[in-house]
Amino acid sequence: MRIQSLRNPIQIVLILLLNFTFIGGLVISPFLPVLRLTTVINPFVHIIKGEQMHLCPLGTLGRCLTGTWSLGLLLPLFGGLILVGLLVGRALCGWGCPFGLVQDLFDRVRTLWFSRKKVREDWHAHLSGLKYVLLAFFALLALAMSVPALANRYSEELFKAHWPDLFQAAPFCALCFPMDASTLATLIHGATPGLLGPYTMVQLLVLVVFFAGAALVPRFWCRYLCWVGATGSLFNRVSLLQLRKRSASCTKCGNCARACPMQCRAPMDQDGDGRVTEQGCVFCLKCVESCPNHTLSLSAGGTSIYQGGRAWWKRS
Amino acid sequence: MVETELAGLEQAITQITRELARQPSAEGMSYYYELAGRSLDPGYLREAKAQGKKVVGTFCTLVPEELVLAAGAVPVRLCSGFGATITRTEGTCPASLCPLVKSSYGLWLSTPPIAAQCDVVAVPTTCDAKKKLAELLSDRVPVWLVQVPSTKESTEARRAWGRQIVLLKQQLENLTGRRIGRKALRTAIAICNQKRAALRRLYELRKEARIWGRDALLVADTSFHDDPVQWTRQTDALCAEIAQRDNVQQAAANLPRLLLTGSPVVFPTWKLPMLVEESGGIIVADDICTGAKALWDPAYVTESSLAGMLEAIGERALSITCPCFAPSTARLNRLVQLSRDFRVDGILYHVLRGCHLYGMEAQAAEDRFRELALPTLRVETDYSLEDTEQLRTRVEAFVEMLSARKLE
Numbered sequence: 001m002r003i004q005s006l007r008n009p010i011q012i013v014l015i016l017l018l019n020f021t022f023i024g025g026l027v028i029s030p031f032l033p034v035l036r037l038t039t040v041i042n043p044f045v046h047i048i049k050g051e052q053m054h055l056c057p058l059g060t061l062g063r064c065l066t067g068t069w070s071l072g073l074l075l076p077l078f079g080g081l082i083l084v085g086l087l088v089g090r091a092l093c094g095w096g097c098p099f100g101l102v103q104d105l106f107d108r109v110r111t112l113w114f115s116r117k118k119v120r121e122d123w124h125a126h127l128s129g130l131k132y133v134l135l136a137f138f139a140l141l142a143l144a145m146s147v148p149a150l151a152n153r154y155s156e157e158l159f160k161a162h163w164p165d166l167f168q169a170a171p172f173c174a175l176c177f178p179m180d181a182s183t184l185a186t187l188i189h190g191a192t193p194g195l196l197g198p199y200t201m202v203q204l205l206v207l208v209v210f211f212a213g214a215a216l217v218p219r220f221w222c223r224y225l226c227w228v229g230a231t232g233s234l235f236n237r238v239s240l241l242q243l244r245k246r247s248a249s250c251t252k253c254g255n256c257a258r259a260c261p262m263q264c265r266a267p268m269d270q271d272g273d274g275r276v277t278e279q280g281c282v283f284c285l286k287c288v289e290s291c292p293n294h295t296l297s298l299s300a301g302g303t304s305i306y307q308g309g310r311a312w313w314k315r316s
Numbered sequence: 317m318v319e320t321e322l323a324g325l326e327q328a329i330t331q332i333t334r335e336l337a338r339q340p341s342a343e344g345m346s347y348y349y350e351l352a353g354r355s356l357d358p359g360y361l362r363e364a365k366a367q368g369k370k371v372v373g374t375f376c377t378l379v380p381e382e383l384v385l386a387a388g389a390v391p392v393r394l395c396s397g398f399g400a401t402i403t404r405t406e407g408t409c410p411a412s413l414c415p416l417v418k419s420s421y422g423l424w425l426s427t428p429p430i431a432a433q434c435d436v437v438a439v440p441t442t443c444d445a446k447k448k449l450a451e452l453l454s455d456r457v458p459v460w461l462v463q464v465p466s467t468k469e470s471t472e473a474r475r476a477w478g479r480q481i482v483l484l485k486q487q488l489e490n491l492t493g494r495r496i497g498r499k500a501l502r503t504a505i506a507i508c509n510q511k512r513a514a515l516r517r518l519y520e521l522r523k524e525a526r527i528w529g530r531d532a533l534l535v536a537d538t539s540f541h542d543d544p545v546q547w548t549r550q551t552d553a554l555c556a557e558i559a560q561r562d563n564v565q566q567a568a569a570n571l572p573r574l575l576l577t578g579s580p581v582v583f584p585t586w587k588l589p590m591l592v593e594e595s596g597g598i599i600v601a602d603d604i605c606t607g608a609k610a611l612w613d614p615a616y617v618t619e620s621s622l623a624g625m626l627e628a629i630g631e632r633a634l635s636i637t638c639p640c641f642a643p644s645t646a647r648l649n650r651l652v653q654l655s656r657d658f659r660v661d662g663i664l665y666h667v668l669r670g671c672h673l674y675g676m677e678a679q680a681a682e683d684r685f686r687e688l689a690l691p692t693l694r695v696e697t698d699y700s701l702e703d704t705e706q707l708r709t710r711v712e713a714f715v716e717m718l719s720a721r722k723l724e
Contacts, residue, residue: 111619111620111624112620112621113621114623115619115621115623115627116619247649248649248653249650249652249653250649251613251635251637251646251647251650252469252634252635252645252646253613253616253631253634253635254468254474254631254634254635255616255635258616258618258627259616259618269469271645290616290618292614292616293613312513312516312614313512313513313514313516313517313520313614314517
């Protein structure tokens, strides 16, 4: 069984589990390092349930800090982030993120016409840092908004006028782009003219960036911009789940580097045995599967649990 | 004069094929004996020519077969194993030059049908001798120099090779007047990958010593002397035949198992595999250009766009464990992997006199094998038969030593 034909169904199942009220996923989802599918379904969920639970971890952070939600929720939030990070690193990005899935599907369509654009290595290295900058920026903003004076001032002057409920609760969500309810809901369900403000424009702009990026570069968003992914990336090097390499059988064929949507180089370039999980790795396992020589494997706590690429000659 | 010379070459071929046919590993081998018997005049080239197809001669393993096929042309490998043609190159080539290159040039000078039918020759710049061979040949036939990078471990080198593949594609399109499209390339990749898969299935059977090394090497050697689809079908049939038999090779199962590596062993210079198996050993695996090296890994397409497929076949070619790449860790890794997977007892390291790339890696390889407690026999020889008995003594002693170790 090819792991990639398993991955898309698993992505769909996990996305359903984590995003839909009827399975109870909404209760735990605000505490996991993965983006939410709030955008499209939001107006419906809003009617059913109220929109407050459809947040990424930073949305949760913001709401706790601004006092919309209890500060006590910070405990499960950080607990969730750290626990998931330590266990599976960034694997949720590859297996349970709706926006990851959208980009993966985009990729499939793209390859019918043209090849992915390879980002120059030095740019890639620099741009990869951008998501941490964004993470820090939004975290600091959330923190700033927790100061009542600031929060009041900003929500009064900047945000409240445009989108009262949302910004009062978690003002920095105003700058959060496609993920947030406002953007796609605005597009799909039609905007009330009064609700369209300068921040909606910012959100739309970033939405364009998301799709334009996905059209040219596999998982552009995840690589360079996703701050929620960044929280997982922080743990990639120490997580229980690891990609490992036995370089003795590596012939530098380049399959892994070519297959990787995150443009990781370590699986191919690194010499010597050991971990080759880069900060960007989303554990899609395309590299492991593409390896013709049994060089790469996925391990959990040091025990190998998946070694792909064996016996390709048996498949017709 | 040319006629008598060609007759001499034919005789060398017949002698070996007859010797092989005396004790074939399987009935299915007759196809390969026949193919080897027509080394100087492969039937499929004549057919292709009759259909108006272009023939692209290639050297080494690094010219992507897929591209040639996708362009509607026919590839044929021109690396020669004839000792007799070397005399023609005296004066042009230094005596100490690699016999393969001398022989290949000499073969061209004797103009057998295989040479006469080539519309163009693609020569990869793998070693110095091949580079100069390209120059010598360019007086007689259009030559494409396929520029192989000196390393596979730098991004720049890989990019340059990627551009070379695109250039080769354009050259082929100009030659045949046919554009290489996605569909054609996809089909060609599938054909070549099936060919590689067939060879790997055969090598799986070699793990159980179900086929003599001399025969398996001939299967691989002839893989560039027939239509790939036909060759694949025959090889699948051969695999099916030898997989079915029980105990036929039981005797071979306990023989000392050797890994053959180093310089190419090109038909009809078959003395090395013959000597090993006459001495009571069996070659179960190899890493030589005319053996599995060219066909070991498949092209792995991750992007189905045209550029993506070109990248995939380019990188597959680069994954070939040719010692022309420095550092050659990839090749040494492959050797270790092979010796484990095929549970070999010893290594036969073949160096053609004048083949410096393999010669200079012999020590590093031997060191790696020593770590695995595997003895290595390094043999330096050429295409002449004069040293056969001398070699026999050494090979026999080595095989005997391996059997003694095996009994312990």
